[in-house]
Amino acid sequence: xxxxxxxxxxxxxxxxxxxxxxxxxxxxxxxxxxxxxxxxxxxxxxxxxxxxxxxxxxxxxxxxxxxxxxxxxxxxxxxxxxxxxxxxxxxxxxxxxxxxxxxxxxxxxxxxxxxxxxxxxxx
Amino acid sequence: xxxxxxxxxxxxxxxxxxxxxxxxxxxxxxxxxxxxxxxxxxxxxxxxxxxxxxxxxxxxxxxxxxxxxxxxxxxxxxxxxxxxxxxxxxxxxxxxxxxxxxxxxxxxxxxxxxxxxxxxxxxxxxxxxxxxxxxxxxxxxxxxxxxxxxxxxxxxxxxxxxxxxxxxxxxxxxxxxxxxxxxxxxxxxxxxxxxxxxxxxxxxxxxxxxxxxxxxxxxxxxxxxxxxxxxxxxxxxxxxxxxxxxxxxxxxxxxxxxxxxxxxxxxxxxxxxxxxxxxxxxxxxxxxxxxxxxxxxxxxxxxxxxxxxxxxxxxxxxxxxxxxxxxxxxxxxxxxxxxxxxxxxxxxxxxxxxxxxxxxxxxxxxxxxxxxxxxxxxxxxxxxxxxxxxxxxxxxxxxxxxxxxxxxxxxxxxxxxxxxxxxxxxxxxxxxxxxxxxxxxxxxxxxxxxxxxxxxxxxxxxx
Numbered sequence: 001x002x003x004x005x006x007x008x009x010x011x012x013x014x015x016x017x018x019x020x021x022x023x024x025x026x027x028x029x030x031x032x033x034x035x036x037x038x039x040x041x042x043x044x045x046x047x048x049x050x051x052x053x054x055x056x057x058x059x060x061x062x063x064x065x066x067x068x069x070x071x072x073x074x075x076x077x078x079x080x081x082x083x084x085x086x087x088x089x090x091x092x093x094x095x096x097x098x099x100x101x102x103x104x105x106x107x108x109x110x111x112x113x114x115x116x117x118x119x120x121x122x123x
Numbered sequence: 124x125x126x127x128x129x130x131x132x133x134x135x136x137x138x139x140x141x142x143x144x145x146x147x148x149x150x151x152x153x154x155x156x157x158x159x160x161x162x163x164x165x166x167x168x169x170x171x172x173x174x175x176x177x178x179x180x181x182x183x184x185x186x187x188x189x190x191x192x193x194x195x196x197x198x199x200x201x202x203x204x205x206x207x208x209x210x211x212x213x214x215x216x217x218x219x220x221x222x223x224x225x226x227x228x229x230x231x232x233x234x235x236x237x238x239x240x241x242x243x244x245x246x247x248x249x250x251x252x253x254x255x256x257x258x259x260x261x262x263x264x265x266x267x268x269x270x271x272x273x274x275x276x277x278x279x280x281x282x283x284x285x286x287x288x289x290x291x292x293x294x295x296x297x298x299x300x301x302x303x304x305x306x307x308x309x310x311x312x313x314x315x316x317x318x319x320x321x322x323x324x325x326x327x328x329x330x331x332x333x334x335x336x337x338x339x340x341x342x343x344x345x346x347x348x349x350x351x352x353x354x355x356x357x358x359x360x361x362x363x364x365x366x367x368x369x370x371x372x373x374x375x376x377x378x379x380x381x382x383x384x385x386x387x388x389x390x391x392x393x394x395x396x397x398x399x400x401x402x403x404x405x406x407x408x409x410x411x412x413x414x415x416x417x418x419x420x421x422x423x424x425x426x427x428x429x430x431x432x433x434x435x436x437x438x439x440x441x442x443x444x445x446x447x448x449x450x451x452x453x454x455x456x457x458x459x460x461x462x463x464x465x466x467x468x469x470x471x472x473x474x475x476x477x478x479x480x481x482x483x484x485x486x487x488x489x490x491x492x493x494x495x496x497x498x499x500x501x502x503x504x505x506x507x508x509x510x511x512x513x514x515x516x517x518x519x520x521x522x523x524x525x526x527x528x529x530x531x532x533x534x535x536x537x538x539x540x541x542x543x544x545x546x547x548x549x550x551x552x553x554x555x556x557x558x559x560x561x562x563x564x565x566x567x568x569x570x571x572x573x574x575x576x577x578x579x580x581x582x583x584x585x586x
Contacts (some may be wrong), residue, residue, distance in 0.1 A: 001579055023381050024381075026267060033376070056404040058494055070385070073379075077379055079384070085560070092491075094173050101494050102494050119254060
């Protein structure tokens with residue numbers, strides 16, 4: 001990720017990798033592999049990242065969004081039905097491999113930036 | 124399967140790569156053989172690249188790549204006298220895909236002087252038979268789909284059922300040394316021999332899931348496949364390449380890959396549950412996994428996959444570098460759509476319902492469009508026009524009507540005609556039929572093998 005000295009920290013700045021992929025032809029799944037437990041605390045913050053936020057971000061039905069918080073791996077995993085049919089006329093991402101970008105670009109809330117011992121964004 | 128009292132204490136599975144034809148270093152197979160495998164298992168397909176492969180019955184991989192991998196694996200299986208299992212042959216697992224891989228295997232064996240007994244397992248399904256199952260209430264939708272309509276079955280060019288481990292076990296028990304199967308769950312190919320030899324279902328299915336993408340569960344997937352050793356209490360996973368490493372993290376993280384739910388995975392015979400699985404480092408490159416459970420299902424089910432034609436497509440691609448138009452690219456694209464629609468109506472007499480078109484602005488927001496977090500003004504835009512129509516001729520006619528616009532369309536306030544940069548001549552590229560997946564349903568079956576047909580090569584003689 002390029003340097004953005006004046007920009008507010010984004011979720012992706014605290015992650016080793018944020019990725020997305022098809023989970024079969026009808027679902028898409030994403031994972032945020034956070035760098036450490038402090039980064040995980042941001043991603044797992046239910047007030048920051050929840051079904052409604054994902055529904056807004058990806059224009060999908062919140063009731064169909066599944067979120068798995070996995071502290072042992074510092075991972076938050078998110079799955080929802082594919083918004084467009086795979087390989088249909090409107091599908092611009094056959095493997096859903098670039099759909100992590102809006103998630104990675106979420107602005108980290110202030111409260112996670114001011115806490116002592118909080119996460120440090122990628123230098 | 125009842126626990127065997129005379130079976131082996133452990134069973135080894137050599138997983139050379141995530142897909143037949145993807146390639147691997149021959150040394151990794153030699154090293155795998157040195158670890159004493161009981162089976163070599165490799166996947167030949169996936170739905171991940173789209174419905175075209177199932178729709179046409181043509182493979183994504185090229186023959187030379189499949190032949191190269193098969194040559195190494197057939198020789199390895201013959202040397203070690205262990206079964207070689209290939210699942211989802213020809214990418215989609217159609218009957219034509221199985222026959223295609225079988226033909227390649229036959230030529231390789233003839234060239235190498237190998238006389239292995241080959242079984243083909245066909246998984247393609249007849250719409251008429253499935254309509255009877257549907258009528259009998261034995262077909263059920265999986266989320267997010269609704270109930271299946273009989274017309275949907277009839278509209279498919281190909282339908283396959285995903286087999287579990289049972290047809291593989293049957294083929295091997297009947298004497299097959301090489302099993303080339305149609306559509307199968309990614310895990311079934313690696314699970315078949317361990318289950319046949321009495322290994323418990325929990326560790327077996329979990330190990331099979333971990334090895335299904337070859338080296339994906341290692342810290343460097345580029346270095347080749349993995350080896351799983353399954354025993355009565357768990358399994359050990361290690362990379363084939365001596366310099367590659369599995370860590371508890373890399374192995375556990377693989378349960379996330381291409382799965383909607385990372386804890387529970389449905390197979391035809393039941394559900395793998397890894398909620399309580401523990402991953403521990405045996406040393407600096409091997410990981411032991413324990414605590415995996417398998418819950419047998421009350422009803423054995425076979426998942427269906429089907430693809431149908433949505434129309435015929437033609438693509439046209441032009442480039443815009445002019446800073447003024449690039450800065451107003453959204454206005455330009457909206458204008459293109461309006462004028463193109465009018466011109467198609469005037470010249471071809473088609474309404475919006477007669478065809479579909481998608482205008483994608485690569486370099487601007489083609490991939491994410493309205494959910495793009497940063498749709499800043501682009502420096503250069505690739506304008507891709509994709510037309511879908513009931514015939515190829517109509518799709519191409521629409522793209523040809525678009526041609527002068529994709530070459531010269533100015534913004535309304537411009538006093539001159541710009542010219543843009545077509546990428547190819549002619550600009551129109553005919554894509555042929557376009558397909559979509561339409562089935563996301565399972566069928567209740569009485570016997571796990573009933574929907575699949577096993578054909579042994581004539582040479583098979585049972586001792």
